[in-house]
Every structure is written in structure tokens, then in C-alpha cells.
Amino acid sequence: MKQNKYVFLWRYIRPAAWSFVAAIVSVEIATLTGMLHPQIIRAAIDCAIGKGEPSYPPFVMKLVESVGGFGYLGSHLWIMALAIVACAIVQMVFQYAFRVINTKATETMVKAMRDELYSHIQRLPYEWHTRNQTGDIIQRCTSDVETIKGFVSGQLASLQRVGVMLCFALFFMIGMNGMLTLIAMLPLIVVVGYSIYFHKIVEERFMACDENEGKLSAIAQENLTGVRVVRAFGRESHELDKFVSHNKFYTSLWVKLSHSLALFWSVSDVLSGLQLLLLMVVGILYCHAGKLTAGEYIAFIAYNGMLVWPIRELGRTISEMGKTGVSIERVRQIIIEPEERDAADAVESDMQGDIVFDHVSFGYHESSEVLKDVSFTIPAHTTLGILGGTGSGKNTLMLLLDKMYSLPDGCGTISVGGRDIRTIKTASLRKNIGIVLQEAFLFSRTIAENIGIGMNELDMKEIEKAAGAACLSETITNFTDSYDTMVGERGVTLSGGQRQRTAIARCLVGSPPILIFDDSLSAVDTETDARIRAELERRFGTATVILISHRITTLSRADHILVLDKGRVSQYGTPEELKEQPGIYRQVYEAQTGLEGRAAV
Numbered sequence: 001m002k003q004n005k006y007v008f009l010w011r012y013i014r015p016a017a018w019s020f021v022a023a024i025v026s027v028e029i030a031t032l033t034g035m036l037h038p039q040i041i042r043a044a045i046d047c048a049i050g051k052g053e054p055s056y057p058p059f060v061m062k063l064v065e066s067v068g069g070f071g072y073l074g075s076h077l078w079i080m081a082l083a084i085v086a087c088a089i090v091q092m093v094f095q096y097a098f099r100v101i102n103t104k105a106t107e108t109m110v111k112a113m114r115d116e117l118y119s120h121i122q123r124l125p126y127e128w129h130t131r132n133q134t135g136d137i138i139q140r141c142t143s144d145v146e147t148i149k150g151f152v153s154g155q156l157a158s159l160q161r162v163g164v165m166l167c168f169a170l171f172f173m174i175g176m177n178g179m180l181t182l183i184a185m186l187p188l189i190v191v192v193g194y195s196i197y198f199h200k201i202v203e204e205r206f207m208a209c210d211e212n213e214g215k216l217s218a219i220a221q222e223n224l225t226g227v228r229v230v231r232a233f234g235r236e237s238h239e240l241d242k243f244v245s246h247n248k249f250y251t252s253l254w255v256k257l258s259h260s261l262a263l264f265w266s267v268s269d270v271l272s273g274l275q276l277l278l279l280m281v282v283g284i285l286y287c288h289a290g291k292l293t294a295g296e297y298i299a300f301i302a303y304n305g306m307l308v309w310p311i312r313e314l315g316r317t318i319s320e321m322g323k324t325g326v327s328i329e330r331v332r333q334i335i336i337e338p339e340e341r342d343a344a345d346a347v348e349s350d351m352q353g354d355i356v357f358d359h360v361s362f363g364y365h366e367s368s369e370v371l372k373d374v375s376f377t378i379p380a381h382t383t384l385g386i387l388g389g390t391g392s393g394k395n396t397l398m399l400l401l402d403k404m405y406s407l408p409d410g411c412g413t414i415s416v417g418g419r420d421i422r423t424i425k426t427a428s429l430r431k432n433i434g435i436v437l438q439e440a441f442l443f444s445r446t447i448a449e450n451i452g453i454g455m456n457e458l459d460m461k462e463i464e465k466a467a468g469a470a471c472l473s474e475t476i477t478n479f480t481d482s483y484d485t486m487v488g489e490r491g492v493t494l495s496g497g498q499r500q501r502t503a504i505a506r507c508l509v510g511s512p513p514i515l516i517f518d519d520s521l522s523a524v525d526t527e528t529d530a531r532i533r534a535e536l537e538r539r540f541g542t543a544t545v546i547l548i549s550h551r552i553t554t555l556s557r558a559d560h561i562l563v564l565d566k567g568r569v570s571q572y573g574t575p576e577e578l579k580e581q582p583g584i585y586r587q588v589y590e591a592q593t594g595l596e597g598r599a600a601v
């Protein structure tokens with residue numbers, strides 16, 4: 001059954017439920033105390049200049065009796081003044097309590113929401129991340145959460161206040177004159193209707209502004225991220241034009257919206273003015289006819305004034321409710337996504353043993369198969385080189401081995417040491433596989449932190465050993481701050497080759513038994529490539545290594561080579577065997593050694 005979005009919101013409100021109750025009680029006491037003002041003023045006027053004793057609700061009558069009756073109060077008006085001050089103090093105290101408690105409760109709720117969102121996103125499958133845009137995920141975690149927060153802390157309280165105000169104002173107003181109350185309320189219903197209608201109409205314009213704000217930040221973000229490309233191609237003025245024209249459009253949307261808002265408030269002012277005019281005229285007529293005392297008239301006008309503003313805001317609250325509903329749903333969509341889970345019988349594994357791909361077929365979408373019936377074995381402690389054209393499925397093979405995508409049942413099996421990886425705990429599997437991805441990603445932290453990303457506590461010895469194997473030690477020690485050198489965002493302050501070697505060092509930390517290098521030596525020269533491979537053999541000789549590369553010199557020292565062609569295994573054998581066979585490997589070998597030969601001439 002589909003969970004209601006407000007039921008979903010309740011799970012975050014619940015931990016702070018009592019605080020919300022206390023906030024609501026405080027705001028209600030403050031509102032109620034504020035609503036006593038007109039009653040006190042009414043009594044003061046009626047006692048001092050009015051004729052006869054006005055009729056009050058029984059509890060007010062009792063209160064007045066206890067302080068000496070209306071006659072006594074009329075001759076001691078300072079008691080009324082004191083009562084007003086006392087009410088103001090009570091109102092202030094509860095208003096203060098409301099703000100403090102409400103803010104704390106809302107922040108507790110929002111914190112719980114952010115915490116759960118972030119930890120949930122951390123545990124969502126990699127596949128989910130590839131399906132969703134980072135910008136959109138961030139928008140949901142920030143902007144949507146802020147919308148929910150704004151509604152809960154502001155609009156929900158104001159909805160409460162309007163409710164309480166309306167009840168008590170009606171109670172007091174009907175007590176004074178039922179007919180006049182009806183005359184006051186009928187036009188207010190028109191004002192509410194107009195407000196709701198208007199806000200429904202401008203909701204789309206608000207949304208257009210929001211959307212275009214997102215687009216404007218996306219333009220700026222993309223431009224900043226791709227700053228190197230922009231500069232290299234001299235596209236600064238083109239990018240600037242793009243931003244300026246979108247900014248112009250965005251501004252025009254806001255101007256249009258503000259025209260609509262100005263029209264709304266002006267029409268709303270006229271409607272409220274007409275309502276007040278009607279109330280004043282009929283009220284004065286009633287006073288003349290003796291149906292209303294002067295004090296009651298003043299109190300009526302005061303209650304009306306108290307009600308008009310929140311009632312005019314009601315339309316906005318209702319449209320905010322719609323917007324908040326959308327935000328809650330967007331957050332809920334993330335939370336209901338299933339997390340990456342191990343099978344119930346999954347076990348830890350040391351990942352020693354042969355790696356076997358057995359009739360593996362896989363596609364990212366049902367319509368297209370990327371891997372077709374792939375079978376091969378990597379004997380433990382040997383090196384497999386993988387060669388294949390772009391898009392032939394090399395990455396995909398490794399992502400499946402690392403359980404970044406789960407291989408559906410019936411699509412073959414991948415096993416390590418005779419155990420199907422579906423039955424190996426994901427965390428244990430990934431801990432034992434050191435993978436260097438095609439695009440090395442570095443965090444904006446120190447080099448040591450980047451290399452030791454998998455460590456809970458940085459172990460400098462281990463980090464230096466890994467950096468040594470990746471032929472990076474010399475480069476790092478030449479930096480002013482050595483291992484404490486800060487790396488720019490996404491590694492921009494390092495060269496492509498330095499970035500790749502940092503990523504290699506990172507995967508060597510902890511000496512995992514399986515190492516995967518996905519085209520990760522492409523940005524280093526052939527000499528460094530050879531040195532890294534020699535170091536790897538020397539220091540990590542026992543690991544099972546998978547080397548994906550387009551470079552024959554990188555692959556030639558592998559024990560076996562697998563050639564992938566459009567998702568199928570096209571060749572498998574030792575480099576020497578494949579050199580002799582007609583096929584892709586020999587073509588690439590001849591093309592590359594021929595090139596090298598020509599280069600040498």
C-alpha cells in the first residue's frame with residue numbers, strides 16, 4: 001500500500017512530538033491572551049462612558065465580580081490598564097516559549113530527516129546513483145528539506161493560530177452580536193476564496209521561478225566544473241552570454257510574479273477595506289439602534305482587524321501546503337528506495353582462490369545486453385590482461401565483480417574461491433578488492449588522506465609503502481607539504497598521471513588479494529608504467545591482478561590475456577599464444593609495435 005506523505009512526515013515529527021505539542025500549547029495561550037485585549041478595552045469603554053452593564057461570557061462575569069463588579073472597575077480604570085499589561089506579559093512569555101520550542105522541535109525533525117537521507121543515500125546501490133543526477137539529489141537533500149522545515153516551523157503554527165483565533169473571535173463576536181458577526185464573516189469568506197484561487201494560479205509561476213533558479217545554478221556549476229575546457233576553447237564570452245540570457249529570463253519571471261503578487265495584495269486590500277467599511281457602517285447603525293454598545297463596537301473592529309491578516313494569508317498557507325507536499329514526496333522517493341542488502345546466508349570471505357566468470361550475461365537495460373555469455377577463469381595469484389574495443393564491456397565486468405551492479409539470477413555466476421559472490425558479504429568482498437577506476441577521483445583532502453581513504457586511522461607507513469609501489473613517493477616528497485599537501489577539488493592541482501598514481505596507491509593500501517586496474521596506467525608514460533608494474537610484482541606478487549589496458553606493453557607481462565569484442569569473449573590465452581593467432585590481439589600488437597618501431601626510427 002502506498003504510504004501517505006503526511007504519515008511519512010510523522011516519523012520525523014514523532015521524536016520531537018512533545019516539543020511540538022508544547023509549542024502549539026504556547027502559541028495558543030499567546031494567541032488567546034492577545035484576544036483578551038479587545039474584551040478589556042470594551043469593558044473599560046463601557047464602564048467609563050457606556051450606559052448600563054454589558055453582557056459578557058459567564059467566566060468574564062465571575063472574574064469581574066471577584067474584583068468588585070463593573071461599577072468599581074469604572075471608577076478604577078487603572079485595574080484595566082494593569083490587566084492589559086499583564087496580558088501583554090503573558091503573551092510575550094508564551095510567544096517567546098513558542099519560538100524557542102518550535103525552532104528546537106523543527107530543527108530536531110529536520111536533523112533526523114537529513115541524517116536519514118544522507119545515511120540512506122550512502123547505502124543505496126551504485127546503480128541508483130547512476131540513474132539519478134547529483135544536482136537533483138542535492139536539491140532534494142537541501143532545498144526540499146528546507147521547504148518542509150519552513151512549512152512545519154512557520155505555516156503549521158500560523159494555521160494553528162488562525163484556527164484558534166477564528167474559534168475565539170467567533171465565540172466573542174457571536175456573544176456580542178450574532179448578526180454583525182455574520183455580516184463580518186461573509187465578505188471574509190470571499191477574501192479567503194480569492195486568496196486560495198490566486199495562490200493556486202501563481203503556484204505555477206513560483207514553480208517556474210524555482211526551476212529556473214535550479215537551471216541558473218546548473219549553468220554556473222557546469223561552467224565552474226568545466227573551467228579548464230571553457231578556457232582551453234576560449235568559450236568564456238559564450239558561457240557568459242548563456243548565463244546572462246538565462247539570468248535575464250529568470251529575472252523576467254520574478255518581475256512577472258511580483259506584478260501578480262502586487263495585483264493580489266492590492267485587490268485583497270480593496271476587498272478587506274470594503275469588508276471593514278461594511279462592518280463599520282452596520283456597526284454604527286447597530287450602536288444608534290442600541291443593539292451594540294460603544295465598547296462592543298470597538299471590540300468588534302479589533303477582532304476583525306486581528307482576523308483579516310491571517311485569513312488573507314490562508315491562501316498562501318494552502319498553496320505552501322501543496323509545495324510542501326511535493327517536497328515531502330521528493331524526499332520520500334529517496335527514502336523508499338531499497339538499500340544495498342546482502343543475502344541472508346551471505347558470509348565473509350578472504351577472497352583467495354580462482355576468480356571464475358561462468359556464462360555471465362548482463363545488460364544495463366532489459367533491451368540491450370552488454371555482456372553475452374562470458375566465461376573465463378583467473379587462476380589465483382596470476383595476472384589477467386583484458387583488451388577490448390571501447391564499449392566492449394570491460395568496465396562492466398569489473399563492476400559486476402565488485403558487486404556495484406548485482407548479477408540477476410539466471411544470468412550466470414561469478415565466483416571467487418568456488419563461492420558465488422552473491423553469497424559473499426558486499427563489505428567483505430569490496431575490502432578485499434582494490435580497484436582503480438578509469439577516471440581517478442580524488443577528494444579535496446591531503447594526499448595522505450586520499451591514499452588512506454579506506455583506513456579508519458591513517459597509517460603513514462602503509463601509505464608510504466603504497467605510494468612507493470605506485471612510483472609516487474618522489475613526486476609527493478617534492479611537494480612543499482609532502483603527504484600533507486592539499487589536493488584541489490576533484491584533484492585539479494595534480495597532473496593526470498599524478499592523479500592516476502594516487503588512485504593506484506589508494507587501492508594498494510591494505511594489500512588486498514585482488515587488484516583491478518581499469519585502464520589506470522593510460523596517463524603515465526611507458527617507462528613509469530613499466531616501473532609501476534615491476535614494483536607491483538615485487539611488493540604485491542601474491543595478488544590476483546586484473547589489468548585492463550589498450551597498451552600492449554602493459555598487457556604483455558600478464559599471465560593470460562582475455563580479448564573482449566562487443567561483450568563476447570573473442571580470445572583467451574597467454575600473450576605468446578595470442579601473438580601467434582590471427583585476431584584482435586595480433587592486430588593491436590602489430591599496430592602498436594609497428595608504431596613504436598617507426599617512432600624509434
Ligand SMILES: Nc1ncnc2c1ncn2[C@@H]1O[C@H](COP(=O)(O)OP(=O)(O)OP(=O)(O)O)[C@@H](O)[C@H]1O
Binds near residue numbers: 365395
Ligand atoms: N550505467 C550505464 N547505463 C547504461 N549503459 C551503460 C552504463 N555504463 C555503461 N554502459 C554501456 O555499456 C557498454 C559497455 O560499457 P563499458 O564501460 O563496460 O565499456 P568499456 O569496455 O569499459 O569501454 P572503454 O574502453 O571505452 O572504457 C557501453 O555501450 C556503454 O554505453
Ligand SMILES: [Mg+2]
Binds near residue numbers: 394518519
Ligand atoms: Mg572502460
